[in-house]
Amino acid sequence: xxxxxxxxxxxxxxxxxxxxxxxxxxxxxxxxxxxxxxxxxxxxxxxxxxxxxxxxxxxxxxxxxxxxxxxxxxxxxxxxxxxxxxxxxxxxxxxxxxxxxxxxxxxxxxxxxxxxxxxxxxxxxxxxxxxxxxxxxxxxxxxxxxxxxxxxxxxxxxxxxxxxxxxxxxxxxxxxxxxxxxxxxxxxxxxxxxxxxxxxxxxxxxxxxxxxxxxxxxxxxxxxxxxxxxxxxx
Amino acid sequence: xxxxxxxxxxxxxxxxxxxxxxxxxxxxxxxxxxxxxxxxxxxxxxxxxxxxxxxxxxxxxxxxxxxxxxxxxxxxxxxxxxxxxxxxxxxxxxxxxxxxxxxxxxxxxxxxxxxxxxxxxxxxxxxxxxxxxxxxxxxxxxxxxxxxxxxxxxxxxxxxxxxxxxxxxxxxxxxxxxxxxxxxxxxxxxxxxxxxxxxxxxxxxxxxxxxxxxxxxxxxxxxxxxxxxxxxxxxxxxxxxxxxxxxxxxxxxxxxxxxxxxxxxxxxxxxxxxxxxxxxxxxxxxxxxxxxxxxxxxxxxxxxxxxxxxxxxxxxxxxxxxxxxxxxxxxxxxxxxxxxxxxxxxxxxxxxxxxxxxxxxxxxxxxxxxxxxxxxxxxxxxxxxxxxxxxxxxxxxxxxxxxx
Ligand SMILES: Nc1ncnc2c1ncn2[C@@H]1O[C@H](COP(=O)(O)OP(=O)(O)O)[C@@H](O)[C@H]1O
Ligand SMILES: [Mg+2]
Numbered sequence: 001x002x003x004x005x006x007x008x009x010x011x012x013x014x015x016x017x018x019x020x021x022x023x024x025x026x027x028x029x030x031x032x033x034x035x036x037x038x039x040x041x042x043x044x045x046x047x048x049x050x051x052x053x054x055x056x057x058x059x060x061x062x063x064x065x066x067x068x069x070x071x072x073x074x075x076x077x078x079x080x081x082x083x084x085x086x087x088x089x090x091x092x093x094x095x096x097x098x099x100x101x102x103x104x105x106x107x108x109x110x111x112x113x114x115x116x117x118x119x120x121x122x123x124x125x126x127x128x129x130x131x132x133x134x135x136x137x138x139x140x141x142x143x144x145x146x147x148x149x150x151x152x153x154x155x156x157x158x159x160x161x162x163x164x165x166x167x168x169x170x171x172x173x174x175x176x177x178x179x180x181x182x183x184x185x186x187x188x189x190x191x192x193x194x195x196x197x198x199x200x201x202x203x204x205x206x207x208x209x210x211x212x213x214x215x216x217x218x219x220x221x222x223x224x225x226x227x228x229x230x231x232x233x234x
Numbered sequence: 235x236x237x238x239x240x241x242x243x244x245x246x247x248x249x250x251x252x253x254x255x256x257x258x259x260x261x262x263x264x265x266x267x268x269x270x271x272x273x274x275x276x277x278x279x280x281x282x283x284x285x286x287x288x289x290x291x292x293x294x295x296x297x298x299x300x301x302x303x304x305x306x307x308x309x310x311x312x313x314x315x316x317x318x319x320x321x322x323x324x325x326x327x328x329x330x331x332x333x334x335x336x337x338x339x340x341x342x343x344x345x346x347x348x349x350x351x352x353x354x355x356x357x358x359x360x361x362x363x364x365x366x367x368x369x370x371x372x373x374x375x376x377x378x379x380x381x382x383x384x385x386x387x388x389x390x391x392x393x394x395x396x397x398x399x400x401x402x403x404x405x406x407x408x409x410x411x412x413x414x415x416x417x418x419x420x421x422x423x424x425x426x427x428x429x430x431x432x433x434x435x436x437x438x439x440x441x442x443x444x445x446x447x448x449x450x451x452x453x454x455x456x457x458x459x460x461x462x463x464x465x466x467x468x469x470x471x472x473x474x475x476x477x478x479x480x481x482x483x484x485x486x487x488x489x490x491x492x493x494x495x496x497x498x499x500x501x502x503x504x505x506x507x508x509x510x511x512x513x514x515x516x517x518x519x520x521x522x523x524x525x526x527x528x529x530x531x532x533x534x535x536x537x538x539x540x541x542x543x544x545x546x547x548x549x550x551x552x553x554x555x556x557x558x559x560x561x562x563x564x565x566x567x568x569x570x571x572x573x574x575x576x577x578x579x580x581x582x583x584x585x586x587x588x589x590x591x592x593x594x595x596x597x598x599x600x601x602x603x604x605x606x607x608x609x610x611x612x613x614x615x616x617x618x619x620x621x622x623x624x625x626x627x628x629x630x631x632x633x634x635x636x637x638x
């Protein structure tokens with residue numbers, strides 16, 4: 001396999017800034033990052049350093065102010081809203097900071113949601129959602145609404161929802177932030193399995209111990225990204 | 235080919251799912267949804283009730299015109315200095331014109347009536363001829379008027395049930411004497427109650443009918459100035475009108491402005507155009523309430539978009555396209571409006587059935603009005619749902635997610 005076909009995405013000098021009155025707040029200061037297929041990367045940085053901002057750009061929720069971002073061979077800057085939505089639907093699975101679920105829907109329906117927008121038919125949808133929930137160990141909680149689930153269970157529903165479209169890239173923003181250590185460890189185990197199955201994972205965290213679960217680690221401080229010297233577990 | 239098919243199926247799935255989500259949202263906020271559709275409901279109710287009622291009125295007007303005889307025309311005669319109206323002979327000559335089935339002279343007077351202690355002034359009296367009684371089933375008891383009554387200007391009369399009740403309480407009026415303008419008249423018949431027909435609402439009902447010759451004397455006139463000419467079918471109307479014009483021109487020495495002929499057709503046309511103008515005007519007013527209803531829906535949808543920012547942002551983040559979000563909100567606005575429209579159609583039909591009953595007109599269901607009501611509310615839903623749906627589809631997922 002050639003080097004280029006293995007590159008999943010490629011970022012050069014990504015800058016993200018916001019106009020704050022007369023001044024300009026530069027959040028990402030020229031980030032460069034290359035990811036290969038099957039990689040498991042953690043992005044470690046203190047709160048406010050721009051981790052979520054970076055993740056939003058990687059997941060095509062947001063566009064950089066300047067810089068070059070090529071995902072799967074296409075230049076993101078050139079794409080329309082609709083094309084970006086397609087990428088989010090097909091390529092990316094998000095796990096947000098607060099495992100955001102729709103409160104009126106049960107676990108199954110929450111997991112089915114991305115499949116609805118991908119145009120998957122009801123029976124197939126239910127089958128895949130159930131399969132995913134079983135995989136994250138929630139076979140007993142299929143029809144529980146979010147308020148009947150613990151934080152760890154909600155996080156697992158969020159993971160099932162992120163994985164149900166079989167994305168090529170899993171983006172997790174502080175996936176263990178709201179969890180106790182045991183549950184956090186379970187989630188990390190699940191990530192490891194997913195990575196062993198060939199999923200590309202980018203995990204954002206402010207916790208060095210959590211970051212060490214990944215095979216590769218980068219630090220982000222005040223919008224500047226650097227490869228970490230720190231040894232990871234694997 | 236297969237890809238296209240897949241996309242179509244996917245689109246259909248999306249659509250069904252959007253309808254389901256919309257229904258869930260509408261039923262979850264029942265009170266709010268009801269208040270939102272109230273405007274549309276009232277608007278559609280008003281439009282349907284108006285259209286149905288006006289068309290009921292116009293049907294019964296044209297029915298009563300038809301019952302008066304197709305092709306009937308009324309003639310107002312001013313005459314000239316020599317003869318300021320029509321004589322009995324003139325009436326006979328007009329009757330003799332071909333295709334004319336008969337004429338009814340119209341002589342009206344307001345008279346005072348007395349019998350014993352009972353006295354009443356301002357009673358409306360009409361002079362008619364025997365032919366009048368062949369055009370109406372107006373006599374309940376006794377006899378009608380005959381040619382001899384006309385020739386003799388006989389002092390005989392037919393009276394309506396109100397007059398019977400007033401002057402002949404507990405007495406059979408037939409053969410009794412009644413004083414009209416202090417002259418003694420013999421009651422020969424009682425007029426039937428024909429109910430409140432549209433014709434009567436327009437022309438007023440008569441309490442007393444006497445021979446037209448007698449009525450002329452009572453009113454102090456010598457000649458008939460108003461006459462209705464009956465024709466044996468609408469097709470002959472034009473021929474008769476021409477013959478009548480020739481006759482009257484000759485009678486009044488070809489002077490100008492001696493008479494005026496109005497055909498029932500032209501009266502009916504005027505009536506119809508008046509009615510349709512009225513219904514257009516009222517319909518216009520009613521559609522304002524539809525627009526107000528539409529604004530209500532827009533307001534509710536805008537509120538809903540704001541409330542559901544997080545939900546929309548999340549859906550977009552997990553892959554919903556802007557168009558998919560837009561369609562979901564459009565469907566919701568459309569459904570809301572349609573529910574209001576359908577309820578409005580039901581209420582409108584019920585209301586117009588009640589109104590038609592109250593006005594004594596026949597109630598006919600107008601499919602056009604129903605289609606209009608439903609179509610209008612569908613359009614209102616889409617038009618006023620458009621901008622909130624657009625707003626929802628343009629929400630940035632990041633802003634929404636930052637609110638989490
Ligand atoms: N829309 C915005 N406008 C202005 N500043 C923003 C906006 N979004 C994020 N920021 C700022 O960018 C910085 C980085 O935010 P974020 O990426 O969420 O940090 P982290 O996830 O690392 O805690 C913060 O200081 C935040 O205030
Ligand atoms: Mg963050």
